[in-house]
Amino acid sequence: RPQQGAGQIYCGAVSRAYRSLLAACLRHRTLAMGALFAALAVSAAGFLSVPQSFFPDSARTKFYIDYWRNSASHIDETAGDMRQIAAYVSKLPGIRNVTEFVGAGSLRFLFSYDVNSPSPDYGQLVMETDSVEDIDALTPQIEEFLARNFPSADAMVLRFSDVICIPSKVAVRFSGPDSDVLRELAAQAKEIMRQSGHARHIRDDWRPPVKTSRILYSELKGRSSGITRKDLAQSLQWNFSGVACGAFREGDELIPIISRPVREERSFSQLSSVQVWNAAGRNLPLEAVTNGFETVWVAPQIWHRDRIPTITAQCSEWGVNAAQLRDEIKEKIGSIPLPPLYTMEWAGEYEQKEEALEGVRATFPFFMLLMFLMLMSLFRTLREPVLAFCAIPFALIGVVAGLLVTGKSFGFMAILGFLGLTGMLLKNSIVLLDQIGLELKKGRPPYAALVEASVSRLRPVTMAAGTTVLGILPLLFDVFFDAMAATIVFGLLAATLLTLIVIPVGYALAFGVREPRKDS
Structure with a gap:
């Protein structure tokens, strides 16, 4: 069988279409690069519409009720309430098992389970359903029953988390010397939460005073x-x-x-x-x-932070995610006047997310610098590494589109996916830039070397990205890894296609490569 030459290998329909598109972009390089940056700017603006979160809820079929009576209640009264609640819940469709705990919560059967302090006024109900979807359907019914039959109690219907348990995801902390002033500050914050219309389980961690x-x-x-x-x-x-x-x-x-x-x-x-x-x-x-x-x-309990009395006004989200609720009330709570010696800080999911990202922010620049130095040692120039890193932000176009289409939120797992995406995109840029250098060493003119190198690397780059996408695609349907999978899949697809344009056009602009005139 006769061997195919390079000209025959890269003369397929896809290669011809890509060659024509690349030639047009190189011919109008400034316009093409401007269009790419305009698309990047639109994606950056669209990122503001992407829901923000920390970690998703667990895919477990279990959820629970945390229940507090009045702080002066006897444990027998709490036990009576728990029996009444358990009798109602056990009759609901979709409930498989119900377990009661009085005076203390369940043993730590899950690492991220939040254990409350033992108290005679505290009870907990752990329920198991037939499916995860049943939890969303049952929660409003149970909350309506609790509000109607136990209006003076403090009850929350919560889901478990596989990573970190934050019962009240929106919380603000006030610290100061006088407990009465702290209660007043917390009352103002709780009133703002009630006015939002998207908050539920509004409470503070000091509990109401008892006689x-x-x-x-x-x-x-x-x-x-x-x-x-x-x-x-x-x-x-x-x-x-x-x-x-x-x-x-x-x-x-x-x-x-x-x-x-x-x-x-x-x-x-x-x-x-x-x-x-x-x-x-x-x-x-x-x-x-x-x-x-x-x-x-007297207050049944007074919490201290750094030996200073501290009260936390907190709530859970309803109809929106925690980040959206915090953004809604942030300005109003921030405008609460604080007396001297009193401080305010945000807690809940926002604080946990910032603490988790603090380590990433501290180490990520170092590793980016290390990757840049590796590219400099490979190409022995400055322009190629800079060009390779300039292609990374264009992944945002695919990431934003993917998260908006799938309805996923940009949380901690999505951030990890985006960080991993940078290494994949640098690999594609290295392949293209290295092939351009090889074509130039063969003696090809700069423009021909740029086009032929890009066309010859079309298949390896797209196939490598395609196999990665197919490997991660099953995670798109997982409750925990779905946001990370959407970030990698859509970001890699869009960035791979755009890299095939950004790198050649950027190379032409950086090195002054122009299309030779026809008469030459």
Whole structure:
């Protein structure tokens, strides 16, 4: 069989079409490059319409309810509410299993699961559905039931995450010395969240204040009767909570035996008649060692950050993603006047994303510089490496188009995909520029070398990009990797095709290569 020459190999329909397009672009190089940069500018403007996020939700068929009663609630009251909620949820279509937890949440069965502090007013319900789609359909029904039947409770229906758990993705933190001022600042922030119309689960992490009776211990009466504060505290504990006085063994389990008065003697009306015992075994009524009691409002919990009282106003998104909700309320919350010594900072998903990207921002320039130095060592000039790096931004055209078409958000996984895309695009540029150098070494005129090198590398460059796209394409349908796959697939397709134009046209502009006149 006769061997095909180079002229026959690159004379197919695709090669001829590419040769004609390349010749036209080289002939009108300034116009062609201007059109490419205009397309890049349009894509940069379109990037503002791409949804922003951090990590996607998990593809697990499990979701859960975090439930808080009033902070002064007894654990039996919480258990009653959880039984009522579980009875309703278990009857919903699509629910396979329901597990109740009272006083504390589930054990950490998932690394990214957020464990809440144990509390008698806290309960959790973990539910399993037949499919992931059922979660989106069931969530509004469950939230409507909770709002109708438990209006005073703080309840959230949440999904699990495979990477990091952020129950309230939009959060703002206020720090300062006075707790009352902090509550007022948080109240203003929560009101702005309510006005947005896209926020739900609006709350703060200090919980509402509760009414507490405070015993006023008298030092003078205590000394005269030999009863200390410790004696008073132990007597109150025995009277209301009870004290373990033994253990009952049942099989291999030890059940504590609690000693305390009967229910009628544990009521608040009997507080003044509580007997207080001292170390000598003498007992006196409570009123004999106190100056009465007072009822005050106290915060059930006060969080500190760097030893400074800090309150966090937080909410979840509804109908938009967390970044869009934050952008909507950012200006209004930022305009809240802060007294001296008080600070405000954004928390939630925004803070976690910034912390995750901080390491990338710190190391990425170093590796880009390293790649640039490698290209300089390969070509031993400055213009070819600069030209190769100039082709990278044009991947944004395909990335923006792909994310808008597929409806994916530009999150952390998409950022990783774009960073990996830079290496793939540099490979295509190196192949083209290296072939141009080989054609020039053969003695070809610059224009002919530019065209023939580009046409000869058309098939290897497109085939390499095509195989990469086919390998990543299955990830486009995965819940976790879909945004990264869309970034690589569409970015690589668009950038590969544009690189076949950008590199030759840029080379012609950088080195002054022009099409020879016909009479020559």
